Amino acid sequence: MEVASEGKAPRTERGRRTLRAILDAAAAEFGEKGFHEGSISGITRRAGVALGSFYTYFDSKDAVFRALVRDMSAQVRDHVAPAIRAAPDGIAAEQAGLSHFIDFVRAHKEIYRIIDEAEFVDAESFRAHYATTAERIEARLRAAAARGEVRADVGAAHAWAIMGMNVFLGLRFGVWEEDRPAEAIAAEMADFLRHGLAPR
């Protein structure tokens, strides 16, 4: 994925590791302080890199924040994708996706603050994150419908509904409290989906 500022992509493995360290430090910095209070010096201190290294990859605080939103969006997708692909049917795929999403959120609680703040700092990335997530869910639902696993008329509203369920279940059971296993929540929701979207 292209995350560094234009013309600043790392060319070596060592450069890629430094870029990764800067992005992880940016997640901690913006997750804890928010965009306005967060600073480039706070990021380089957390990453243990010199200020010059930051500017090797990014032009500005805005640029690293935009990169971080796209990076977190990609990290979530990559974390849930293998479990979704391995699932035996469409509903099991959504179940695995939700379970792994809650796990990811518990390990990266800052993701909500970062994606949510993007609405104000980088509206385009915010919109892209949700639009592409909904498109992926809709494509999976349509494939499941073609296999006869769910009703034939699944569409955008179902996809947005499932995305909204997942986002708020992640907030309540991943960020706010961890009072139930992720698998239990995902199983309960899969039952809800399996009956709610059953072929007619």
Next chain:
Amino acid sequence: MEVASEGKAPRTERGRRTLRAILDAAAAEFGEKGFHEGSISGITRRAGVALGSFYTYFDSKDAVFRALVRDMSAQVRDHVAPAIRAAPDGIAAEQAGLSHFIDFVRAHKEIYRIIDEAEFVDAESFRAHYATTAERIEARLRAAAARGEVRADVGAAHAWAIMGMNVFLGLRFGVWEEDRPAEAIAAEMADFLRHGLAPR
């Protein structure tokens, strides 16, 4: 509802009208500019009131923003409540709630920016808004379960799932695009809920 700063509640009908005008102006100001760029002078200009009138009711920009979050939360609740109460059963109540919610959002598109920015400006009101909304949905689901209209074991996860569906359907079909009637979305989701939560 107590929205003015402590000791500053209006005592006359005229005072209540001025307070209402200030809150509506604050919704427009913060909805358009965000909290950081929005200003008290922008609010009083939009409301057509003197700066002194603002301080008659609010201590600060923070105070009027906090009041606005609680006011918008209450406005949504009051807008959907009569239709929910008039519905013939629990699923029809959720259907009516979603349909009226999307209508409200279309008429008050700034609500998303304001509630979402509260996560950063006034975390307590943000949390209270979603916690109380989920509690209301869960109470309705449990009442419907007691009447045998939905499965007996409905709980917090179902309530958070429904809230998340509604929030994201409102964003997609209320704020971003108005490409389908609110009633059609709500009917599709009610069918989903009716089968998904059917008594076993």
